[in-house]
Amino acid sequence: MSTITDVAREAGVSVATVSRALRGLDRVSPRTRERVLKVAEDLDYVASPTATSLASGRTQVVGVVAPFLMRWFFATLVSAIEKTLRQHGHHVLLFDLEDDSDNQRLPLSQNMLWKRVDGVITLNLPMTDQELELVDRLGLPLVAIGTAVADRPNVRIDDALAMRLATEHLVSLGHERIAYIGAIPSNVAHIQTPQARLEAFREVMRSHGLEEHKQWILGSAWTADSAAEDMRTLLASADRPTAVAAASDEMAIGAMAAARAQGVRIPEDLSVIGIDDHALSNVLGLTTVRQDVAAQGREAAEILLRALGYGPSGGGPTEVVVPTELIVRSSTAPPAS
Template identity: 75%
Template sequence: MAGVSVATVSRALRGLDRVSPETRERVLRVAEDLHYVASPTATSLASGRTRVVAVVAPFLTRWFFAMLVSAIEKSLRAHGHHVILFDLEDDSYDQRLMLSQNMLWKRVDGVITLNVPMVAEEVELVDRLGLPLVAIGSPVPGRACVRIDDAVAMRTAVEHLAGLGHTRIGYIGAVPENVAHIQTPQDRLRAFLDTVRDLGLTCEDSWILGSDWTAQAAALDSTELLSREDRPTAIVAASDEMAIGVLASARRLGLRVPEDLSVTGIDDFVLSGVLGLTTVRQDVAGLGHAAAELLLRALLEDDESTDELVLPTELVVRESTGPAPTG
């Protein structure tokens, strides 16, 4: 009825190249008129492809990962692909589940990891199954990676505070070395310490606070430090969620922000603007879209990239930072 070959119909319905926009529109119109829907099972058997992509996350309850998943799903859906989620969160913060063959084999065509430092056994499994993989955040050797420069983002935050006259700066976001998603916390803490040293600022060891990267924990974890007379005049939080927890702790203790304490984060969390939080913004949705496009290129064009794509960050100054208090 469309007046084209079976192969052209197939390419048009799958959103592949080498089909003119006019032909694609005609095929889609005829398919709609005929109420034609390809059987996913039959298509998978014929092509060996499931048109499903595994998205692997250490947590799914955190806003950062939810935004990534949403952006990835939208990009894949536009090309007729779908997402299956694998949440590797275990019962404790410092452990995670491992990827297994039962999760992936004959169920997915490719994998996108969300800040998951994969161990050698997991990389070997993906290689053995011949699955293209794109990493967001923590890189996977020999695979494409989309990320921000955490060191640059952290330096931007510290330099902003230093520019306001702060010389006594604390930090929240340190985690034990066995935490399941270790790389980003380590990178940001290392960059903080390097920048403090390079700028000649002061940060006592007791001003570096551990946290599980939630607002609730950060509020508790920062209470003792903010109660002290020798507290820092500013706090850099490794994420906006923790920065919001510090703001809550300061408010309960009667500290004025930013007159008594300046607070900044990294991310630009969905509530940061409402709460007036200064932060270093990263384009979370942009990370997801870019990763999905790289994986689609591997699946649809057999063009598997090993490039590293670094998206920019930018300082967003709001009401939570101000000049260092005098006296």
């Protein structure tokens, strides 16, 4: 079996240069890197992860920290991050901080991070002062997706703009009686996105002089099942909205299912719009505000890789706002006259 010394001797470079070339670091000329890669392939050389870690002080692993991992949004982010990191020989170590209740989460600890990861990517997760102090003490670069983390690079969408697009679409169709799905208690661990979207909905309603019906502001725990249950209760009342703005496609899908189960036609009797462009949204004809979730994962991974010394030096953007887009399908229409 070939060793790194064999590769260095055959390529005519030092062992350190072989190591940098194989790890994708930018202190190697393209011509030298190409020669080293070819020699390594010809000799069937495979670097030992343990040896590489000992030599470089790095684990080639990035910690991805999330409040939930079972939901489509987070799963899509993790997949995009992993694929991007893999191109540079790095992999993902997942930390699911979900607790049994929605209003708290597990803390990030030193045992999770120390000598286990080279950097951290957080997924829509506020960090406590103690957690930030820990990350700084361990010297780990951190990139946040969604919820911003103080003085760290951030990749996100404009949540308020996304909900304004959704609500303005309903208003432009002539809807005045609009319900909202996605309100949560203020003490929930990942509050920034839900609060921004609810406030944007309220701003649009106020700007058009439309009444906000408190009984039409639904929580729904950001799941399809919960949204369906809340919608069944709402539709059982004689006082019904003509449209629903959901803060996520999963909740919109749940609302549509509950409405159809009760014989409420979509969009003739009830228009429904969401945010995300979930994998099922096109099939179900859901009008939505699309966000490119995978692009956010790729961008965050690339920013972290630059912080670890891969790719061009000189930084790059520390805040990336990924655009959103209204996608009109068959779930929205003007209200019945």
